[in-house]
Amino acid sequence: MSEVLQSSEPSRLSNVLVAASMRADQWRQLNATARAWSFAAGGPNAKGLHANCQSQFNTVLLIEHCWAYPGERLLGEVREALDRGDAALFARLVHKISAAILSGDYRRDERVWDSGDDLDATALDALPPDITGINEKPYFEVLVVTPSDPAQWQRSKDEMRRMRRPDDAFHFAVVHAGSFEDAALAVMVNNDLQAVVLMDGFGFASRHDVADLKEFLSRHIRVDHSDLEPGSLALTLARTIDAFRPELDLYLLTDRAPESLAGSDAAAVLRRVFHYVEEPMEIHLSILDGVNDRYLTPYFDNLKKYAMRPIGTFHALPIARGKSIFGSNWIRDMGHFYGTNILFAESSATTGGLDSLLEPTGTIKRAQEAVARAFGAKRAYLGTNGTSTSNKIVVQAVCKPGDIVIVDRNCHKSHHYGFVLSGAQPYYVEAFPLTQYSMYGAVPLRTIKQALLDCAAGGKLDRVKVIDLTNCTFDGHMYNPRRVMEECLAIKPDLIFLWDEAWFGFARFNALHRRRTAMGAAAALTARYRSAAYREEYEAWKSGRGEVDPTDPALLDERWLPDPDKVRIRVYQTNSTHKSMSAFRQGSMMLVWDEDFHHVEGPFEEAFFAHTSTSPNLQLIASLDLARRQMELEGYALTTRMTDLALKIRRAINTHPLISKYFKVATPEDMIPAEYRESGLKDYGPPHASWAASAEALDSDEFALDPTRLTLICGAAGFDGTQFKGMLAERFDIQINKTSRNSVLVQTNINNTHSDAALLIKALADLSREIESRLSQEGTLGQQVFADRVKSLMTDVPDLPNFSRFHDAFRDDPSGASNEGHMRPAFFMAYEEANCEFVKLNSEDVDRRLREGPEMVSANFVIPYPPGFPIMVPGQVITADTIAFMRKLDVKEIHGYHAAQGIKLITPSKLASRRASSVQ
Incomplete structure (x- = not known):
């Protein structure tokens, strides 16, 4: 199997996605060759194997400078053994390093950093814990970018190592880079890095002979060569690193006036500025403090303390402290299965540091602030009822009755129910079909812009409040949020965007995916529209076109720009943290980047109160806190x-x-x-x-x-x-x-x-x-x-049905081009049996009504799984393609449809009476 996965693995740096994986593979291959050389010592194949070891070792060394382990000293001893032909020593050292890289033992065991003989596992187990050399403290690495002579780097590492103190919460090792390019490479490939120390004066070009270095770096790093002056290179590198790995702490050591530099906009990405190296211990402590800020989990840390306290519970939660379980004759096995901690950490109290999810002022408030920082948002709210509820909270917070929402018909059903609750009118837009796989993709930008123009033509653009899209979709279709938002904001500059990123919460922490995230786009557009360069770009563009006419069909095919004086960045993102991060089931987050949130804060809190349980699960909250910690680190x-x-x-x-x-x-x-x-x-x-x-x-x-x-x-x-x-x-x-x-x-x-x-x-x-x-x-x-x-x-797959239209009884302007509708009254009509009728799917009645009428109008949502999108919504006219699709479905689970009853419809008489009353 390993051969299947590893076959034809490229050796060029630019041909691999994860260089750390390539590095581990190269060390394993070198280990195999070194072992063969050791076995063949003195034999006819020894010379060829020696040459292979030299070649492979030189390949390994091309990027080995990016990691602290094994370091110059140990690598030097490997080189010496290779050069003098000591096959046994070379094989032992290579095995030691390869095994440590694979297992991660270099993070825990100090001995793997030295060339001495290894203790075997049984000997290690026999030693007392205080002399095994194993360090259980979390380990990380710090990149120091310096103009100093590489010959002095080992001395610098040793000095930093001597600063370790027994009461340090973590321990770290230092890796050096002597140039902009070498530092950028280390940041891209070294997963252990948590901080970067920049020392003024380093150059740009790499000191190493990596043939395809520039091609590798070009994936993620765009360098403005006008910023490569010696005096600005450190800050340019800081901004570059912050854009690529925003979780890293950045420190600057400079001999230029640090007081004025620290207050400049250019230094905003830095955690701290030092006056060169006059305070080495302060640098050491600052590095530890920065990592500790991300390591702290305010709610989880306090919950652990709470669980260990001798609490007397007189509240409505018998399970708390586990007495009703461990004292039971019948459910004691529940306690054995779940353990004591989960029971000791249960409570319905909001005091004693546990805080209230509905009115957070303590640990939950701090946890939410940490989430906002980690995910690049202005605000964050924790959800314990899944992203289904998070979506309904956001929809209800930003929409009121009569607002129009341009929305993907194939979005999760929680959005549709949110429109029912809020009274917003959905304007359904269609994703491109993938008929061959019985699934939809995503909604083309041209389709979204057409919907905006249709509303503008009908005099309704002022009512369009939200654009609601799923990013990425269940099947992996990722939008280009920057492009979508920019082109839509050119038509209506105050649009709110709700991006359902239920499956995409992890994307913030991956440079490939981050460029496609809602929060990443919000930050990028905010910076863009505030810049002098954009204002110049906009004025040049505007001079050739004049004011934007939202009814101009040319908007469909041209890239128009929003007015920087009018545009507002208003972005909401929901994510199912439990779907892609280490959180318990139903753990969710709502992320906010809304420049006008002060207008929404009250309604948002009301919506949050309406949908959030007054008895949230404490373990869910704690797991969200921990998921954030893990992803930041x-x-x-x-x-x-x-x-x-x-x-x-x-x-x-x-x-x-x-x-x-x-x-x-x-x-x-x-x-x-x-x-x-x-x-x-x-x-x-x-x-x-x-x-x-x-x-x-x-x-x-x-x-x-x-x-x-x-x-x-x-x-x-x-x-x-x-x-x-x-x-x-x-x-x-x-x-x-x-x-x-x-x-x-x-x-x-x-x-x-x-x-x-x-x-x-x-x-x-x-x-x-x-x-x-x-x-x-x-x-x-x-x-x-x-x-x-x-x-x-x-081949014989059914065509996918598009949304048809809302019945005229649920439209304000049946003759207009825009297709929004009042779904809420149609939904509640179904509550009265007298308003509804049923027709069997395969009956002649269905075919006759499709031919002759009266029109069949759905009384509820009908959602087959798969494909999982509503093929009928309340108030929708049912057409032949929808019926044909349903008849070809071979799935057992169809929400809102029971074969014994048939399709639930609103009666023609009820539709006629509603239409008549609306006309009057």
């Missing part, structure tokens, strides 16, 4: 690793000679029509495209595909999605969430490992072999049956 490493793993799975499946006959992971070319992939990108990374080109496509294309979400096509194997999902679970213990008619969705996350990938690949290989064996033994008839099954799944 290791999110970069975890998200890049999971992305790399997903790409290896994709490559392993699509290039396997047998598996690829029956299974395929859909590529960006398969999932995104060419007109929305302006770059022409077909798939990520070599051999399809360079990583620099892949990153450029993520910057520029209208839509991109999240590489961590793998649509695995199973129809060519004769399995529908539901059948295949069940088979994976029952036979191979592989759990899958989402399915379509002929596919399942495999989503990698920060929990997945290479072993998980191997399990999946092995299952697909086993199934492929079974299919091959069965077909070879069956006759022509059996093979035709299989071919017919594949054809029914892959």
Whole structure:
């Protein structure tokens, strides 16, 4: 299996996504070659193996300077052993380093930093804890960018090491870089970095001979060469690092007046400015303090303290402290299963440091402030009822009855119910269809702009309040939020954007994904519109066009710019933290970047009160606090690793000679029509495209595909999605969430490992072999049956129904081009049985009414799973394509539809009476 995942792994730096993974592979390969050389010492193959070791070791050294471990001293001893031909010593040292890198022992065990003989595992276990040398404190690395002579770097490291104190909460090691390029490389590849110390005076060009360094850096780092003057290079590097890894703490050591520099806008990204090295211990303490700020989990830390206190509980929560469980004759096993901590940490109190989720003033307030900092938001709210509730909170907070919301018809049902609750009128816009997979993509920008122009033409643009979109979609379609918001704000500069990023919360911490996030776009546009450069750009653009006319159809095809004096950045993002981070089920976050939030704060609090339980789960709140800590401290490493793993799975499946006959992971070319992939990108990374080109496509294309979400096509194997999902679970213990008619969705996350990938690949290989064996033994008839099954799944797929329209009874202007409707009254009409009727799906009555009328109007939401979007909403006119789609559905779960009753409709008489009253 490892050969499947690692086959043809590129050795060039620019050809890999995660250089740390390439580094580990190179050390493992060197270890194997060194062992072979050691075994062959004195034999005929020794000379060739020695040469191979020299070549591989030189390759390893190309980027080894980016990490503190193993360091110059230990590497020097490896080089000496190699040069004098000591195969045994070379093999031992290489094994030591390779094993430490793979296991992470260098973070815990001081001995792996030295060249001395290793203790074996049994000897280590026999030693008292105080002399084992194992350090259980969290470990990190600090990058020092300095103009000093590299010959002095080891001395500097030793001096920093001597500053360690027993009461330090963490311990760190130092890695040096002598130039802008070397520092940028280290920041990109070293996942252990938590802080960067910049010492004025370093140069730009790398000191190392890495042939494709510039190509590698160009993926994420854009350098304005006008900022590369010696006096500004350190601040330019600081801004560059902050843009790429905003979680890192940045410190500047300068001999220029630090007092004036510290107060400048240029120093805003710095945590602290020092006057060169006059206070080395202060630098040491500042580094630890900066990491501690991210490590602190205010709510979780206090909950642990609360659990250890001798509390007498006289509130309505018998489970608290566990006495009702451990003292029970019948449910004592509950306590044994869950343990004491979860019971001791339960309470319905909001005092004693536990705080109130509804009116936070203490630990929850501080936790929410930390979330806002970590995720790049102005404000953050914690949700304990899932993102379904978070979406309803935001919709109800920013919408009132009569407001128009331009919304993807295929968004999660919580948005639709939010419109019912708020009285907002949805204007449904359609995503591009992927009929072959029975799924939709995302809504083209041109479609969204057309909806805005239709509202403008009907005199309703002032009522358009929100644009509501899912980013990224269940199937991995990522919008270009900067582009969407900029072009829509050119038409209406005060629009609110709600981005449902339920599956995308992790994206903040991954440089590939961050460029496609709502908060990332909000920050970028805010800075852009406040800059003098943008004002000049806008004035030049405006001089050739005049004022923006929101009814001008040219807006559809041209890139118009918002007026910087009128535009307001108003962005809300919801994320299901539990879906992509280490939080308990239903843990959610609401992130806010709204320049006019002072107008919304009151309604937002009311909506929060309306939907949030007065008895929130304390463990959920604590897990959200911890999820934030983890992502701030290791999110970069975890998200890049999971992305790399997903790409290896994709490559392993699509290039396997047998598996690829029956299974395929859909590529960006398969999932995104060419007109929305302006770059022409077909798939990520070599051999399809360079990583620099892949990153450029993520910057520029209208839509991109999240590489961590793998649509695995199973129809060519004769399995529908539901059948295949069940088979994976029952036979191979592989759990899958989402399915379509002929596919399942495999989503990698920060929990997945290479072993998980191997399990999946092995299952697909086993199934492929079974299919091959069965077909070879069956006759022509059996093979035709299989071919017919594949054809029914892959070719004879039903067309996907678009939203038709709201019935005239629920529209203010039935003759207008805009298609918003009053869904709330249609929804509540269904509460009265007399207002409703039922028709059987396959009855002649349905076909007759489609031909002759009266129109059939849905009384409720009808949502089949899969595909999981509402094919009917209250007040919608039901058309022939919707009926045809329902008749071809072979899924068992259809919310809002019961076959025994039929389709629930609003009666024609009720529609006529409502229409008559509205006309009057």
